[in-house]
Amino acid sequence: MSGARAASAATWMLGGLVGLCIVAMLGLLLFTLGSGLRSLWPDTVERLVLVDGSVLLAEIVDQDADALLLRSSESGRIGEGYERVRRDAIRARSEPADAFAVGFADGRRVFGSGDEDALAAAVQAVDPPARVTEVVRPNALDVVARAGMFARRLAAFVATPPHASNLAGGVLPALVGTVTLVLLMSVLVMPFGVATAVYLHQRRGVGAQVVRTAIDTLAGVPAIVYGVLGLGLFVHGIGAGIDRWFYAARLPVPTFGGGGLLWAALTLALLTLPVVVVSVEQGLARIPAALRDGSLALGATHEETVWRLLLPAARPAVLTGFVLAIARAAGSVAPLMLVGMVKLAPASPMDGTFPYLHPSRQFMHLGFAVYDAALASADAIRGVPRAYACAMLLVCVVIVLNLAAILLRNRLRDRYRAFGS
Amino acid sequence: MPLNPVTCESLFASDAIRASSRRRARRARLQRLAVTAGAAFVLLGLLAIPLYLIAAVAASRAPVGVDWPRLGVLFAGSLRATACAIAIALPLGFATAMFSAHFCAPRLRAWLKPALEMLEAIPTVVLGLVAATSFAPWLKTHVATLLALMVALPSLLLAAGFAFGRPSRHDGWLPLTTLPLLCAAVAGGLWLSNRLDATLIVPASPWNATLVGLALGIAALPLVFSVAEDALFLVPRDQIQAAFALGATRWQALTTVLLPAAGAGLFAAAVLGVGRCFGETMIVLMASGNTPVGGMDPLIGLRALGADIALGLPDAAPASAVWRDLLVATLALLASTVLLSLAARAVRVRLRHRLHVAVPA
Numbered sequence: 001m002s003g004a005r006a007a008s009a010a011t012w013m014l015g016g017l018v019g020l021c022i023v024a025m026l027g028l029l030l031f032t033l034g035s036g037l038r039s040l041w042p043d044t045v046e047r048l049v050l051v052d053g054s055v056l057l058a059e060i061v062d063q064d065a066d067a068l069l070l071r072s073s074e075s076g077r078i079g080e081g082y083e084r085v086r087r088d089a090i091r092a093r094s095e096p097a098d099a100f101a102v103g104f105a106d107g108r109r110v111f112g113s114g115d116e117d118a119l120a121a122a123v124q125a126v127d128p129p130a131r132v133t134e135v136v137r138p139n140a141l142d143v144v145a146r147a148g149m150f151a152r153r154l155a156a157f158v159a160t161p162p163h164a165s166n167l168a169g170g171v172l173p174a175l176v177g178t179v180t181l182v183l184l185m186s187v188l189v190m191p192f193g194v195a196t197a198v199y200l201h202q203r204r205g206v207g208a209q210v211v212r213t214a215i216d217t218l219a220g221v222p223a224i225v226y227g228v229l230g231l232g233l234f235v236h237g238i239g240a241g242i243d244r245w246f247y248a249a250r251l252p253v254p255t256f257g258g259g260g261l262l263w264a265a266l267t268l269a270l271l272t273l274p275v276v277v278v279s280v281e282q283g284l285a286r287i288p289a290a291l292r293d294g295s296l297a298l299g300a301t302h303e304e305t306v307w308r309l310l311l312p313a314a315r316p317a318v319l320t321g322f323v324l325a326i327a328r329a330a331g332s333v334a335p336l337m338l339v340g341m342v343k344l345a346p347a348s349p350m351d352g353t354f355p356y357l358h359p360s361r362q363f364m365h366l367g368f369a370v371y372d373a374a375l376a377s378a379d380a381i382r383g384v385p386r387a388y389a390c391a392m393l394l395v396c397v398v399i400v401l402n403l404a405a406i407l408l409r410n411r412l413r414d415r416y417r418a419f420g421s
Numbered sequence: 422m423p424l425n426p427v428t429c430e431s432l433f434a435s436d437a438i439r440a441s442s443r444r445r446a447r448r449a450r451l452q453r454l455a456v457t458a459g460a461a462f463v464l465l466g467l468l469a470i471p472l473y474l475i476a477a478v479a480a481s482r483a484p485v486g487v488d489w490p491r492l493g494v495l496f497a498g499s500l501r502a503t504a505c506a507i508a509i510a511l512p513l514g515f516a517t518a519m520f521s522a523h524f525c526a527p528r529l530r531a532w533l534k535p536a537l538e539m540l541e542a543i544p545t546v547v548l549g550l551v552a553a554t555s556f557a558p559w560l561k562t563h564v565a566t567l568l569a570l571m572v573a574l575p576s577l578l579l580a581a582g583f584a585f586g587r588p589s590r591h592d593g594w595l596p597l598t599t600l601p602l603l604c605a606a607v608a609g610g611l612w613l614s615n616r617l618d619a620t621l622i623v624p625a626s627p628w629n630a631t632l633v634g635l636a637l638g639i640a641a642l643p644l645v646f647s648v649a650e651d652a653l654f655l656v657p658r659d660q661i662q663a664a665f666a667l668g669a670t671r672w673q674a675l676t677t678v679l680l681p682a683a684g685a686g687l688f689a690a691a692v693l694g695v696g697r698c699f700g701e702t703m704i705v706l707m708a709s710g711n712t713p714v715g716g717m718d719p720l721i722g723l724r725a726l727g728a729d730i731a732l733g734l735p736d737a738a739p740a741s742a743v744w745r746d747l748l749v750a751t752l753a754l755l756a757s758t759v760l761l762s763l764a765a766r767a768v769r770v771r772l773r774h775r776l777h778v779a780v781p782a
Contacts (some may be wrong), residue, residue: 195459
């Protein structure tokens, strides 16, 4: 009897630990998404009367047991309005309905209260002048109006370029850079990945053994090592060589001899190769043998069977590999820190001038925006929420891609259930 | 002319058919060539990494030798982060894998596996962000709480199972049915630790090996889980059913049939997890403080190989001594992870072989 009890106690422990994993995962996801969304939600503007009689209009950005951290008007430069006020130095706190907050294009925020004239005066008093991007009276807004405001901010965050060395504005160039990079990467990786998978599917010799071991080993190599290879071999080796041969007139300004989109895409292509190969090969292996035997019996060669029958039938698996590779590439930042990812790129790698895609240009990346805003920004109080907003976008992109891959895989499974029975 | 029924000679003698078969053979040769070239490129890609690193290090003409003591400190830093991470990832990963492969209700398992694989897809830069900016300030004053929770939660579950648990067919849903208990325990523990207001263990820095280990452990958990789960699930069902038929309980089947049969796979999962933690860059870069200090104290900061490369290489001049040292660090990283993954592969191949032999044809 006590044996059964011990067994069920152990079962409870295993089950509970599984529950713990689920909770931790959901908690992590919700925390990231929540913090990202929270950073775009309009804050209230508070009016504080201090013990010494002075009056402050400010947003409360942080608080602990005995002090508040305030952001008051920044009419001169960004980041000058932070103030730490002890709780016992505050005589009264209120949220006046006529308080307004003005956001400027360079990231500064100015607070005030009063009618339209006061607002105009506050905008006039800003030195140096800047374009006004947002005027809110947050305390007067109800929840619906705040949600509308929030939606507009979210749209602006996704669709405008950054200002003030990545402290204000949106992340459009980083989004475009990430998408361009992963698309170029997938164009490079897919042919090699599919060819390798077909090779592994067809051959059973020493060659296949060696290639399989190579794929397994590549999957275990840390991402940063690929970055070192990209910087040392692609940028300083091949890129500098191309410059000497074809762009000698522009030296010492590097064309391909500096970090750029092409080298980053090549590096990521090597990194994601195992994902594509494994996925496509599993898809090929899952196709019932009867299908292949039928094709061979009708007189098709092995090659015709693979290209006309097996690969088209394994199309969902190829798509799954494609999507998983994109998700892996979108989330890997470490190798890109070495090959051409920059905080602020002077020009987008994709634009309207011929040849539209510029593989030698440097680019911005969402993942690097997260790292940069969180740890390397001049204003940590603005930087960390901004990092969470970028992280939210990145997580959304990656999760949507992975869900797509899972759905595709399930479709493949369903399609061949009929053949298997 | 009589038609030879075996070779159908006169049928194939037609020019059109002969041309078509020549064309098809040519196309087949071409496709075979393309496929082989693709595979060769993959091999080339793998070989390029060590060859380039060795050639670049050998070609370096830097006047000073490699700074081995510093490299040793970095290596020790990576090891310390890995040790802390493995202490979290292995128990949780194995427990999750065992439950999912042997106890879990099929409908729950269909959700659990993709969900944990999704966790693997969360970019490590996001984990690093959460660890460095949100979890570090909490952990600074709550190391003791964390340790207490790590001990208390499993023992609480054990005690609850001993008191209330009966083997039943609903055991497969335990992860969900124990959730209220877990949440209550965690919330109670946090409330208690806030009330006590006494910091028992004070880390030397808010960014320390414990924090890195926690984040790295969460990052490595899905990999350990999925490899271990595959190994456990690969064990032929008839062996387990034979154990049941001989009167074994679920736990007896697990410990006497499943675990010995999948032992090599579990070992491979552990080794791959170690490799993953050892080479991870973004989390250690963001959450470790990047201070090159040695020793095995989990409460002080560290600087890992990957983070050092990511921080140093963009600013190092090619062919300088710093550049050469960083390439040596990369080589060390590459060698350790390749050895680990080759070991894991050898073990897994042997396991598959043995299980395959064990299955009656």
